[in-house]
Amino acid sequence: MGTHSKSRLAKKWPLLLLSAVMVMGMAGCSGNKEKADAPAETGDFNKEGLPIVNEPVTLKVLTVRWGSMGDTFTQNQWLKDLEKNTNVKIDWQVMSSNDWAEQKSILLASGTLPDVVVGDQTFSDSDIVNNLSYFRPLDEYIDQYMPNLKAAMEETPEMKKISTFPDGKIYSLPTRLPSRPKSSRQPVINKAWLDKLGLKTPDTLDDLYNVMKAFKDKDPNGNGKADEIPYIEVSNDFISPFGITDLNSNNMLVKDGKAVYYPTSEEYKEGLKWEDKLYSEGLLDKELFTQDATMISAKFQNPDAPIVGLSYQWTPDAVFGKWSEQYETIPPVAGPDGKRYTIGNPIGMNLARNELLITTSCKNPEVAARWADQFYTNEASIQNFWGAIGTVLKKNDDSTYTLMDPPAGTSADAWYWDQSLRDFGPKYVSPSFEKKIVLSPNSGDGLKLQLDKLGSDYVTTPFPNVMYTSEEFQELPTLTTDIDSYVTTMRAQFITKGGIDEGWDAYVKKLNDMGLEKLLKIRTDAYARYMNVK
Structure with missing residues (x-):
């Protein structure tokens, strides 16, 4: 989903300044001091239209980026135009996730925060809930100053649900990312092996068992060794045919509208029996419970011949290295009840909260709210997910949008992170607008959307990303x-x-x-x- 690209750019992250200096530097709201505390009705603040303020105001905005990514995204042309059109200047405080845990503790202990916090990896639910006095309830600001977000929440009510804290108020703003699939990982099988053995794509659990047996016994990689491993990981994906579809890895499901703890359920018990049968017959990796991610990766990319038959992946080219072309995504296998199940979310894998907070240190919250609302238009959102129109996106004469090719030597994903806020920050792309975004069906986001069609009809409603007190x-x-x-x-x-x-x-x-x-x-x-x- 993009966030796997954690350490991209050659730019080395400089050592952070002394903590005390950082905390002081991030404090408070700057700009014209006389006007900072002035009420909105002085005429300097415009409730609608642009500019937001007649005299420039500066907001300190904190965000955290992966590893050594740095702050190149601040040069996004849309962000530069926003500053010019709104009269709201942004003093970006860009932190590295490498140092953030320690810096976060210092900042929260200081009690003096920047005006605005962007991105859901900056503060978690518990950071916010345990420090509520630092963050402004935003319900009235949304109502009065944020028509774009208000409309988004009406069109996609889940935006409001995930943003509402246990006391019934909204302290952080949500996102709905564009062109996200409904399914998470999907079954991926070695098609070359199926073809060599004259086997059809498995449709039921019995088919899958027979295919795995053939993979183990009939030397489909042709190297004369019994080195084939039909399946190598312990995962909920593998028992999803039993209706175990746990998107958020918290052992909970929603069944018939009720929250269910599935590790004590009959379905889970049957799934375990299935795995036990496969293990006892050598169809699951014998190192299932002793290997780490490095060992699994080495098996996926075994240098002499492919040795893994089946896996669950985002796209088939994700992990197999030079053997990638042998693998293809297949529809979900039918379970014992004859139904198919896919882990994911029927409304899309694209909703998150905590993407923007306005702190109680901010002296111009209505300015910050109106500034944040500018991010909730379709065009703003796609430019903050991929990159600016004219730089990364091309707006076509028929009002569709296509992605340009990245510079030579750069992957598309790295380029998007370099050019935009990408996964972080407030966004809303309307489902109807998504039809205007033209992606390549052969790679990245576009490929996943193509593959998603195989499983999207079977995606189950997950136990939601609930909020705790x-x-x-x-x-x-x-x-x-x-x-x-x-x-x-x-x-x-x-x-x-x-x-x-x-x-x-x-x-x-x-x-x-x-x-x-x-x-x-x-x-x-x-x-x-x-x-x-x-």
């Missing part, structure tokens, strides 16, 4: 650390040693003894709050 945040880690760890340990044991039917009741009892009921109450309370947002 300060008290819930205190209790959650204590409960999830032990419970999640036990679920993981027992999954490994059940798959490698069996005994699922015999050991199931004791497994469930132990989870209950560890406080599962309390954990479920926290999750379901948060879910109820989320669903009740109007």
